[in-house]
Amino acid sequence: MAKHSDRNRVVESGVTGCDLRTDDRNSLIPLGSTLGMLGGGQIGGFFAESALRFGYKVAVWDPSPNAPAKRYASVAFDAPFDDPDTLTKFADVSDCASLEWENIPVSLTNALEKIIRVRPGSKSLGLAQDRTQEKQFLTENHIPVTKYAVIENPSELGGVQLELPWIVKTATLGYDGHGQWRISNSRDIADIQDVLKGNGPWVVEQVVPFKIELSVVVGYDGGTKLVHFPPTENIHENGILRISISPARISSEVERRAEDLAQEVIKNIGEPGVFCVEMFLLENEDLLVNEIAPRPHNSGHHTIDTFTVSQYELQIRALTGLPLVTPQQITSSVLLNVLGDEYTNLTDLYTTTSILQNQSARIYSYGKQDVRPGRKMGHILFNGPSQGDLLSEALETHKILTK
Ligand code: AMP
Numbered sequence: 001m002a003k004h005s006d007r008n009r010v011v012e013s014g015v016t017g018c019d020l021r022t023d024d025r026n027s028l029i030p031l032g033s034t035l036g037m038l039g040g041g042q043i044g045g046f047f048a049e050s051a052l053r054f055g056y057k058v059a060v061w062d063p064s065p066n067a068p069a070k071r072y073a074s075v076a077f078d079a080p081f082d083d084p085d086t087l088t089k090f091a092d093v094s095d096c097a098s099l100e101w102e103n104i105p106v107s108l109t110n111a112l113e114k115i116i117r118v119r120p121g122s123k124s125l126g127l128a129q130d131r132t133q134e135k136q137f138l139t140e141n142h143i144p145v146t147k148y149a150v151i152e153n154p155s156e157l158g159g160v161q162l163e164l165p166w167i168v169k170t171a172t173l174g175y176d177g178h179g180q181w182r183i184s185n186s187r188d189i190a191d192i193q194d195v196l197k198g199n200g201p202w203v204v205e206q207v208v209p210f211k212i213e214l215s216v217v218v219g220y221d222g223g224t225k226l227v228h229f230p231p232t233e234n235i236h237e238n239g240i241l242r243i244s245i246s247p248a249r250i251s252s253e254v255e256r257r258a259e260d261l262a263q264e265v266i267k268n269i270g271e272p273g274v275f276c277v278e279m280f281l282l283e284n285e286d287l288l289v290n291e292i293a294p295r296p297h298n299s300g301h302h303t304i305d306t307f308t309v310s311q312y313e314l315q316i317r318a319l320t321g322l323p324l325v326t327p328q329q330i331t332s333s334v335l336l337n338v339l340g341d342e343y344t345n346l347t348d349l350y351t352t353t354s355i356l357q358n359q360s361a362r363i364y365s366y367g368k369q370d371v372r373p374g375r376k377m378g379h380i381l382f383n384g385p386s387q388g389d390l391l392s393e394a395l396e397t398h399k400i401l402t403k
Contacts, residue, residue: 029095029117029320031055034074036094036116038081038108039101040067042366042376043296043312046304047100048072050312056320059094061086068367069100081108091115098273098319100295102128103173119222119319120273124294127269131171131203134292141268143261144288146280147206154196157189157204165207168192170199180239182207208288210280214248215299216262219314219324222272227314227326229307231258232299234278240374243394244299244335245387246306254285261287274315276300298376302333305362306383333383334390342401343377355397360384 029035035051037044040062048058048069060073063080070076075093079086081104090097096117099109102125109122127134138145149160150171160166164186170179181192183204196202214231233248234241248255262277269275269292276297278290296311303310307327317324338346345351346363355361365378380397382390 027321029056033057033095033320034059034093035316035319036061036090036097037069037073038062038097038099038104040064040069040073040076041100042068042301042368043298044069044100045072045366046301046310046312047098047296047315050304050310051316054313054316056316059090061090066369071367081105087111096319098295098315099125102294103175117319120269120271120275120294124269124271124273124275124292128292128294129172131169131174131291132201135203137268138265138289138292141265143265143268144286146208146288146290149204150201151204152201154193154200154202157183157193157196160204162204162206167205167207168196169203169205171201171203178239208280208282210288211283212248212250212281213278213290214250214258214281214287215244215276215278215297216258217274217276217297217300217303217311217314218262218266219274219311219318220266220272221318221321221324222270225324226263226266227324228259228262229300229303229311229327230329231255232302234299238374240337240339241298241376242337242339242398243391244302244333245391246302246333246335247329249387250281254281254287258287261289265289265292272318274311274318298337299335301364301379302335302381302383303327305381306331306333331383331385332387332390333381334387334394336380336382336394336398337376338378338380338401340371340373340375340377343371345401345403346378346380351400354400355380358382358393360390360393361397 034057036059038061040060045068049072051058057074059075060069061077065078077086106122106126109118109125112118127137132150147162166183168181183192213234216231217229219227231248233245235243265277266275274296276293280288296315300311307329309325309327360382362381368377382393
């Protein structure tokens, strides 16, 4: 496989490793090569599991020694992401790299891109990790978004000219509802100003009364080939994804518009990889893009079981240059996330067996050692032909796990 010492060599078959001088869109990364993964959570874990099935090896870099994806890694690195020696070692063992978390430092992907192929690359990562840049990019490309303002300082909050209520979001490092505050009326402004302190800038968004939240996962080869999954319908609780329903309960006309919008966003970014575009469907059927994830998404885990090709397989194909194919749905699904302490309830043998008595249920545990409130510890997938039944089963299980 391509290593530093032979990286500039074209292998005999005419297929190159990660040689930057020959790394064009069509060069293939042969089976048996090592795929690098930045971040070691459940998304990196599902990527790694799929990569092993293809016949690749995986190198995982995550500062947490117990990161779930490391269970599948032939090489693992525990250093902080700004460690230069680990950068060299990671690039040395990896023939190319992808990522599973939008807070991987752009300085790291920038440096890695000079040595190996990184998909998706620094442009999409930069957009996804800074809400101000993301909103500006979407607006410049005529993609509809919620009305918003950017403030550098909490004192500017009083001057925001948007109809209330608002959500204030940190521009960087927010996730799962962290770094977000609701302002329902003008009396809340002073309280939130006190909370914000000095970690700006912030994006202030008008709260939209959406009907449904949707996510569309798109795979792109960086050239002419774009493929997508049909929209998934997402239900959040306290800003955390709780339930994902596939296919979303929307008309075929909305489905087509959501898919077109997601593809338009990814074409405008122009980088190969797998992305998720999250959006709001309003009462009047307008769609607004909320955010872009430069990676497979937690609302797409069901694709492992219910599509002809999963979002992780597409991530591997987009990374290695193997053909992107259009995913075909085999059956419907409802995915229930298991958060924090609910995982302890799930591991109670009586609960585990009663859930698994249902032949449509599959339990996925992510292998996270620390249980923290709201942390995604696993999910239960209900799949089968009757979406109504699956949803009832998921809601019943939600009740059992949260009681
Ligand atoms: P985000 O981190 O931007 O994905 O926000 C987390 C969740 O908060 C979203 O999935 C929505 O449920 C809710 N949310 C975020 N922004 C808005 C908005 N402008 N209007 C209404 N709900 C929102």
